[in-house]
Amino acid sequence: MSKKILYKNQTTRKLSRNEKQRITIANLALIPSVIKNYIDTLVKVYRPTFTYKLKVEFFYYIIVTIIRRQNTYENKALENIPVALNATVLRGIKSDYNEYIDWLIEQEVIFKAENYVAGNSSNKYCFANFILPSLKEDSGSEIVEMEALKSNTIIVARSIEESEVYEDNKHLLKWFNDGLEIDFERAVTYIKDLSYYEGEIFDLTHKKVHWNHQILALHHKAFYATRNEESDFRLHTTLTNLKKIFKPFITYEGQELIGYDLKNSQPFFLIFLIDSIINNNDRISYILSKVYSKKTYNSFMLQNLRKRLSTESFQEEYKMFKTWVLNGEIYENMESIIKPKKRLGSYFANKYNARKKVTEIKKVDDVRALMKGVIFTLFFSGIKTRNSNYKIFKEAFPNLVDAIELFKGNDNAVFSKLLQNIESECIIDFVSRKIAKEYPEMPLFSIHDSLSTTENYALILEDLMPKYIFEYTGLTPKIEEEKWKKHHYQVDYVKRVELHPEWYAYNDF
Template sequence: MSKKLLSKNKTVRKLSRNEKQRITIANLALIPFVIKDYIDALIKAYNPTFTYELKAEFFYYIIATIIKRQNTYENKALKNIPVALNATILRGIKSNYNEYIDWLIEQEVIFKAENYVPGLSSNKYCFADFVLPSLKLDSTSEIVEMKALESSKVIVARSIQESEVYEENKHLLKWFNDDLEIDFERAVTYMEDLSYYEGEIFDLTHKKVHWNHQILALHHKAFYATRNEESDFRLHTALTNLKKIFKPFITYKGQELIGYDLKNSQPFFLIFLIDSIINNNSRIDNIIDRIYTKRIYNSFMLQKLREVLSTEGFQKEYEIFKTWVLNGEIYENMESIMNPKKRLGSYFTNKYIASKKVTEKKKIDNVRALMKGVIFTLFFSSLKTRNSDYKSFKKVFPNLVTVIEIFKRVANADFSKLLQNIESDCIIDFVSKKIANEYPEMPLFSIHDSLSTTEKYAPILEDLMSEYIFEYTGLMPKIEEERWRKYDYQVDYKKKVELHPEWY
């Protein structure tokens, strides 16, 4: 079925000016077979009556969008969390979109979360308890076409080449073609046999629903790309959402992929941000303008920042922190000042569970992971956090934390968005474009702060990535190699050897 659909992707035409003003959605969508079968049966039996002509594809689109939005970095646990749907897109497809959502709720396919606050938050939806057991028993998905949803306001892109962001990111997106493959059968076998993940043994059934969706998207070549200037401005693709445990099964033209990650990327770009403000570097001006209004930044934030940055206390702290980051030893050095205590052979940290609205203790075996969590809390927590690690770090680096908190004064998420925008501008718009211009024949894939290519071009990528990050930031980065085929995906070693002896 997928080959027949894919043949339509080979002819790519340019969009007209009119079409560029329309919202774009992807033509191919994955929907769990059990849900599609259930919806089809209900439509056939009861033929729901809506204001306008019924289109079953809209039901499929809503379901596929919920799964896709649950398959995000924010939902690392891959739980059945409530997610928002884009009302502008839904309304563009069907003005009576609420009738479709209400019908799915009535049929107990999805339900609406109760924490909606008019004017402050969006309606959020997740799968109802009625369908969850069926999903867990059969996580297979079917690929369906969305062409029937095209309207005067929505264009359905037949391929990734027709996505809204393709032309600006062509140097990366052109490699999403038939040569990018996943060894689907082996990936499925591995997933079905997996019972141990991230240091714990527990029920993985709902995770496997999401994992199956991720590998099916690659298997069926249901490629997509999004990049939102109003949020993190990162390039999101079928690879950025792919769980690392499936990297060993990915090849391009049958060749292994090798990636290069910018070590300690968020602290690294914090250093670049602070240096840019101190040295009046205009490179960040446009990025800051995306996040903050000129009035707020120039009249309030910049004045406060310069006051803190000019103090002797900040300069002493910054010299230490900057050395740690640029030496690639930030987590090791943080351990010495945080002095974490082991209990029963493990470390523990407090983690806020938004869905339960409670703080729970989480076991962490690796002290590096624990210190990474402290930085994550430092960058992403609210100003009102009661996290003990945050307070401990602030005691040692009070002026540095004050600088970070200035960036959070208007909205807590602004600081993380700012760092992600800087990262994206550096890696996507500067580094990868320069490499692609110099070596247009080099396959190049981005996953946020990392770039990957095939074995043949790996040494070139490693050298140029360091060179161009330095050219952009004036800072010498630490780059780590990641061989996708040899990725340590946290399964018992004996089990890995039994499953894939050829890798060892």
């Protein structure tokens, strides 16, 4: 069987036009109690008059969507950042959706932070200063049902089995059931007593709002799953947005979970991408055509890439970089090029704060973390970045960086989307599907570039994951074990308690 046929048989089915016009939302949602009570009281006393029949559940839906969008990988700081709402989805649920948003703004529940500029930005919303103090003081949440929003165009999924992505990803999503549990009381106590996080002491109150939302979703089995072929194509679930600090509290049917991460996954998939273009791999051809427009993919970009990749100067640089990545020595070798210097016993990096639109100096724990930041800048910054480390690396690998910049074109975000699509096709649609077919009784959970299972299946997963990654890519991966119960953050926590007992209430971890 050819690679092309094998690949197509395992690709997630595309939705028909009629299916795309229908919108699926989860029935169960978590909303902060203080906001729900405030909205319920105002609706009862000062009932708003809208164009169509009032559905108070739509207020809840807007609030929950803002929290969920704030609770993403991009918002690592878990701040009250402004987030965009999908107007197409909102309009599909309620054609008069703007009246609901305007009412929430008038009641000082949310705040419109950025005006729409055609072609540049969308309206963005966050919680208003009026509601924030109450939200921080009372982090309790309530489960609400969205059944009232059901219509001819709206499907309300009463369980994860009814989500629009379930059938195509059943081999992973079927394990989101009553067996997946969190030690809720210990997790709540952990959040309550935590005052020192990621090397800094600062106000954690808004983080704790998000953390409570994450663990409550697991506690109440409010499972959800999404996968957008038009975006990163990653499978997003209740677990993918869970902070690592809560992994020690998660079990499946009482058993510890053990995960295996693909080390240096983004550089690894870059190597696969370049090798595949050189060798005309059908898998990559399909993904490229999906991510880029036909005009870009079929003409200028691909021609220029193949020309660039075939030069002797590129091959020289690429051979060295590829060796670093596959040997798991990329960060150590990059250090010898960047030659970072310590100041006051620590490393510091310039990081651009998109919300404040300024570059800030941030303390970095160690040189490895600093080099990871350099890779992140190399892959995901704009080609006009002024980052000094980017320039140093480009001087050492001018041809490699030029090739990466060709992938970025006028939009650096498209390269990130490309690598995430490759990762997702490999891990979700090939590796995990192969493992699930061979061992259908094995619980299997994905978190982007990693797969996890229960302790009694760990050795099987450890053996099969690199085997099938190699089968997909032709490259030998480095896999790293992660025991959820013994997550490194727990070690850090204990260590910091010993060093700074005045900052902690130690909870017998």
